[in-house]
Amino acid sequence: xxxxxxxxxxxxxxxxxxxxxxxxxxxxxxxxxxxxxxxxxxxxxxxxxxxxxxxxxxxxxxxxxxxxxxxxxxxxxxxxxxxxxxxxxxxxxxxxxxxxxxxxxxxxxxxxxxxxxxxxxxxxxxxxxxxxxxxxxxxxxxxxxxxxxxxxxxxxxxxxxxxxxxxxxxxxxxxxxxxxxxxxxxxxxxxxxxxxxxxxxxxxxxxxxxxxxxxxxxxxxxxxxxxxxxxxxxxxxxxxxxxxxxxxxxxxxxxxxxxxxxxxxxxxxxxxxxxxxxxxxxxxxxxxxxxxxxxxxxxxxxxxxxxxxxxxxxxxxxxxxxxxxx
Amino acid sequence: xxxxxxxxxxxxxxxxxxxxxxxxxxxxxxxxxxxxxxxxxxxxxxxxxxxxxxxxxxxxxxxxxxxxxxxxxxxxxxxxxxxxxxxxxxxxxxxxxxxxxxxxxxxxxxxxxxxxxxxxxxxxxxxxxxxxxxxxxxxxxxxxxxxxxxxxxxxxxxxxxxxxxxxxxxxxxxxxxxxxxxxxxxxxxxxxxxxxxxxxxxxxxxxxxxxxxxxxxxxxxxxxxxxxxxxxxxxxxxxxxxxxxxxxxxxxxxxxxxxxxxxxxxxxxxxxxxxxxxxxxxxxxxxxxxxxxxxxxxxxxxxxxxxxxxxxxxxxxxxxxxxxxx
Numbered sequence: 001x002x003x004x005x006x007x008x009x010x011x012x013x014x015x016x017x018x019x020x021x022x023x024x025x026x027x028x029x030x031x032x033x034x035x036x037x038x039x040x041x042x043x044x045x046x047x048x049x050x051x052x053x054x055x056x057x058x059x060x061x062x063x064x065x066x067x068x069x070x071x072x073x074x075x076x077x078x079x080x081x082x083x084x085x086x087x088x089x090x091x092x093x094x095x096x097x098x099x100x101x102x103x104x105x106x107x108x109x110x111x112x113x114x115x116x117x118x119x120x121x122x123x124x125x126x127x128x129x130x131x132x133x134x135x136x137x138x139x140x141x142x143x144x145x146x147x148x149x150x151x152x153x154x155x156x157x158x159x160x161x162x163x164x165x166x167x168x169x170x171x172x173x174x175x176x177x178x179x180x181x182x183x184x185x186x187x188x189x190x191x192x193x194x195x196x197x198x199x200x201x202x203x204x205x206x207x208x209x210x211x212x213x214x215x216x217x218x219x220x221x222x223x224x225x226x227x228x229x230x231x232x233x234x235x236x237x238x239x240x241x242x243x244x245x246x247x248x249x250x251x252x253x254x255x256x257x258x259x260x261x262x263x264x265x266x267x268x269x270x271x272x273x274x275x276x277x278x279x280x281x282x283x284x285x286x287x288x289x290x291x292x293x294x295x296x297x298x299x300x301x302x303x304x305x306x307x308x309x310x311x312x313x314x315x316x317x318x319x320x321x322x323x324x325x326x
Numbered sequence: 327x328x329x330x331x332x333x334x335x336x337x338x339x340x341x342x343x344x345x346x347x348x349x350x351x352x353x354x355x356x357x358x359x360x361x362x363x364x365x366x367x368x369x370x371x372x373x374x375x376x377x378x379x380x381x382x383x384x385x386x387x388x389x390x391x392x393x394x395x396x397x398x399x400x401x402x403x404x405x406x407x408x409x410x411x412x413x414x415x416x417x418x419x420x421x422x423x424x425x426x427x428x429x430x431x432x433x434x435x436x437x438x439x440x441x442x443x444x445x446x447x448x449x450x451x452x453x454x455x456x457x458x459x460x461x462x463x464x465x466x467x468x469x470x471x472x473x474x475x476x477x478x479x480x481x482x483x484x485x486x487x488x489x490x491x492x493x494x495x496x497x498x499x500x501x502x503x504x505x506x507x508x509x510x511x512x513x514x515x516x517x518x519x520x521x522x523x524x525x526x527x528x529x530x531x532x533x534x535x536x537x538x539x540x541x542x543x544x545x546x547x548x549x550x551x552x553x554x555x556x557x558x559x560x561x562x563x564x565x566x567x568x569x570x571x572x573x574x575x576x577x578x579x580x581x582x583x584x585x586x587x588x589x590x591x592x593x594x595x596x597x598x599x600x601x602x603x604x605x606x607x608x609x610x611x612x613x614x615x616x617x618x619x620x621x622x623x624x625x626x627x628x629x630x631x632x633x634x635x636x637x638x639x640x641x642x643x644x645x646x647x648x649x650x651x652x
Contacts, residue, residue, distance in 0.1 A: 215379070227424075232414070
């Protein structure tokens with residue numbers, strides 16, 4: 001029996017990808033037209049209306065149309081500022097900033113610092129995630145502590161770190177204020193929950209019996225972790241690491257408090273340089289140079305962030321989580 | 327090698343009452359003991375406990391050597407799981423070879439797989455195999471390490487009927503000379519594979535004996551019902567009581583295959599229900615306030631009155647009536 005979907009619009013005939021591409025092209029053209037005539041508001045209404053019409057054409061179902069319409073309103077709130085941000089860039093300033101050595105240092109530090117934080121989060125987070133996946137006495141307390149940074153305002157997190165590890169803190173010989181150690185510590189504080197939780201979910205999704213099968217056929221706990229558990233959870237670990245990295249890249253509050261400017265070894269200069277973490281740098285540029293200059297820097301940073309986002313999407317997509325095998 | 331287990335373990339899960347397993351059994355060298363019981367009776371937990379997967383009290387001994395405090399990898403068991411538990415990230419060959427690095431004397435994977443009829447699957451990954459193929463590979467993995475004792479947890483339960491029958495025949499060959507503990511809720515499988523059967527209920531072994539003893543002389547109404555016998559409370563069936571040459575009271579059992587019916591016999595009965603099974607029909611007769619089942623190639627119509635013959639030597643007094651109070 002033919003369904004209503006088939007009678008309205010054959011998805012099989014058109015294909016999902018061509019349909020999505022066509023929809024995207026229409027959206028871009030509509031935005032360009034609305035922006036050119038100086039009426040971006042028109043595009044907002046067009047996006048909502050065109051989504052509703054497309055949903056009706058494809059599904060003919062009032063529930064889907066309502067859901068798509070409501071969803072498109074949120075997409076406008078998220079996407080329109082982004083479109084306008086990109087459209088209103090001044091290419092000359094963007095190019096100038098792209099060749100600015102300070103921006104290069106910022107980008108280097110903005111990738112390198114978070115990478116260290118992600119590595120620290122994984123090295124110490126993976127064992128904790130494994131313990132949490134197995135369960136232990138007092139687990140809720142540890143879980144709460146792991147998740148605490150998710151709800152603490154990040155400037156507060158920075159202050160907590162200074163109390164804990166700054167002067168008069170737990171390790172008075174280690175300097176954290178304005179140092180690379182302090183910056184990585186601040187980033188780790190806010191990003192570790194992502195690494196721990198993603199890895200823990202990966203461990204939890206592994207059937208206990210696989211570990212039993214490994215043990216009973218001769219493997220010790222270490223070997224079972226190395227040969228069975230870790231390979232099966234590796235995608236969760238990578239996802240957790242990338243999420244932690246992305247979170248650290250975007251961290252402003254804690255880093256601004258603990259390490260507003262940091263000195264670090266910068267290979268192109270062959271020595272120590274001082275720079276600021278990317279979000280801090282953008283904020284500083286905004287205060288000193290205004291919206292246009294900070295926008296250009298933000299645009300470059302957005303490109304890097306988008307690459308990270310695409311990487312996360314790639315790593316967490318279905319085809320890669322199955323690895324073509326599992 | 328003989329295995330003796332007398333273990334006690336408590337299991338608890340969130341939101342559920344804790345479950346206690348307290349069971350003892352012994353398996354002689356070359357003997358197959360089938361642990362038979364309904365779902366939720368604790369069979370799998372008992373087997374996993376014996377394997378060393380769960381903390382427990384009480385001894386597990388192999389040829390008198392206590393292995394209770396030995397980790398699973400040192401107990402010299404092979405284990406076949408209901409849901410196969412093959413390592414999804416390893417090829418079939420690597421799965422079967424998994425234990426080779428931990429054991430001095432292992433069997434050749436290719437040879438073993440060929441013997442089990444899956445020799446052409448060595449380079450495939452488990453998720454691409456059918457259930458029957460996966461279970462054959464899992465059996466090969468367990469046999470490859472030449473275990474002293476094979477533990478099998480409902481290996482046929484997840485398979486379709488033709489695959490189950492085929493693999494059951496192969497298992498009968500494999501287990502012919504092996505020391506094995508085989509868990510199942512399927513009485514046909516139990517009868518086909520067991521040298522002795524231990525019936526388990528509510529975490530305890532309630533009867534242990536040969537298949538004939540379990541099926542023809544059940545120790546309790548529960549065992550009789552679970553093994554498919556007719557369970558008759560003579561208080562509710564006076565016509566059966568009066569038909570017995572040796573008058574008795576209490577609860578008696580008789581195998582349905584021992585019950586005959588025709589135009590003459592001991593007890594008047596009415597056909598109440600007919601269920602067509604593979605080769606014959608299972609006919610339910612109403613006698614007084616009880617029902618009695620029998621098998622027939624040709625069943626009379628529902629409502630027909632017939633005479634049942636209950637051979638005296640097939641009637642087993644399962645529970646004598648309590649002496650009347652003075």
